[in-house]
Amino acid sequence: MNNFKNLATIYDIIKEMPVKDIEAEAKAIAHQNQLTKPPGALGILEELAVFLASWQRKTKPSLNSVQAIVFAGNHGICSQGVNPFPQEVTIQMVENFKAGGAAINQLCEVNGANLNIVPLSLDTPTADFTKEEAMSELELCEAMAIGAKSVNLESNLILLGEMGIGNSTISSALAASVFGGSVERWVGAGTGSDQKGQAHKTAVIESGIKKHGSIRDLKALQAFGGREQAAICGAILAARNARIPVLLDGFICAAAAAPLFGTSRGSLDHCLIGHLSVEPGHKLLLEAMEKSAILDLNMRLGEGTGAALALSIIRGAIACHNNMATFDSAGVSSK
């Protein structure tokens, strides 16, 4: 997994990814069906427990060690005035994460995740994609390697989040590049753009798509992406190689992963989606990637907050799956 030298080696990694363990999955389903409840009555909780079993390769999944990683990056596209906040806010928020003052700190604390903050060259924003490719192949691969190395391979579950002023524009560009259609439908308010701001974001992205074309694979990351998106892809691949399930946050994370999906549809099979963002492009992205979100709480913060909240639901799912009595052991009639 230390082979993120160039895109060719990364495509090789993707070709050789492990798949879920269908034997562990079958055993987990059989176990579920003996628990003291009508079959299916715990709904998505049952699916989550079976999902974790199939990737962790054990009937009763573990959640002893959960890692949350927040990647941060800065973006040359901000020179086009796509975000009302100054780029300094990215580094200010990284300091806030490190000091424990942000929303993600509280949610990791309350739900038992170890939080790691990984800033990526914040003083050197990527290039403005309306003028040139956002990153060179080397820069892309370096950011992916940092993401991959950030994964603690002893973890039972990895949560991925991000911070980066301007990265909702990056994300709309990635989604439009990978999945096509009018650019407008992928664009939302982001951190605080009004209607005029959104029209401007759309025009900026259209200009980028015109320059680089609609790219579906990892080269879309190189043309449009940020370092935090590249790191997310690297972390997704590192986790996959170690059969660690991944819980993605909202719109930015889904858009970051879109070029992986465009490269190989199965590459996100080990990924869950924490929440559905208010950002309108998120719903479209999830439909395109055949995923559904665990939570829908009208949130649009990023940082991994939707993933950290969804962790609490997964903890509930695993607590029920691992610890409930069976009909036999509890002496409860199953019919």
Added chain:
Amino acid sequence: MNNFKNLATIYDIIKEMPVKDIEAEAKAIAHQNQLTKPPGALGILEELAVFLASWQRKTKPSLNSVQAIVFAGNHGICSQGVNPFPQEVTIQMVENFKAGGAAINQLCEVNGANLNIVPLSLDTPTADFTKEEAMSELELCEAMAIGAKSVNLESNLILLGEMGIGNSTISSALAASVFGGSVERWVGAGTGSDQKGQAHKTAVIESGIKKHGSIRDLKALQAFGGREQAAICGAILAARNARIPVLLDGFICAAAAAPLFGTSRGSLDHCLIGHLSVEPGHKLLLEAMEKSAILDLNMRLGEGTGAALALSIIRGAIACHNNMATFDSAGVSSK
């Protein structure tokens, strides 16, 4: 609050209920707007924190002591064959709750709620409502008093759940009585009825409505309800009197509370809804009572499981609200 002698005294309690504290609410909103995030970006989490502040009457709400109460009852309507499970399952599940083997035990454990199980005269089911009123006024008031007395008045939040074979039929009857319309639209699969079973449930309820009429107030509980539904209403009123916010579980709890809403629309102002049940009547009930659910996880178990899961979201909301840094304290630019 020890005055549940007869319905007249209970109606007096309802007339004198305290209301939310709008000053605490305003202070909580002002506090939210200083936290290091775009305003509104935490969506429903922000609303939950402000809601708790307005009932607990403090800018930073507490969740040190959370009580979950599961009420259990048996129902004469089961003699009409409305449920494929035998009534003995109610007592078997109560034993399972007490032994710590049910889903609600795991979810209370993982989310930090103290669980109390309150069985109500399980050996003496209520009467068959197609033949007579389910309870006498005295039986109704006694069950409501037990519910009220079950509330630990030191709690910061009360979760309410239930168990009772046959109580989805009771709940559809209560909903149809209070909110009207065709009986069919209030009827779902419950614990495991097929299409034929559902048609039978509908016919049984229609027969009950024909006998007792469409009653909108607490007399609906007397005509159709179970003791666990009456206890839920008693607990809701006791909590309200102590300004303790309440988190209701799914369809059965909402239907239990419907006659309170029918008596006085504001009587559920301090109640949150944990999750949206698969049971189709739940969505209609919430619309009628102008409520929305925190979670939608395709669940239909009852026991308070949807409420106990939603507690994790509320814990996240309060952790963010109480502990996040402000723009000033963290040195983050707010514009």
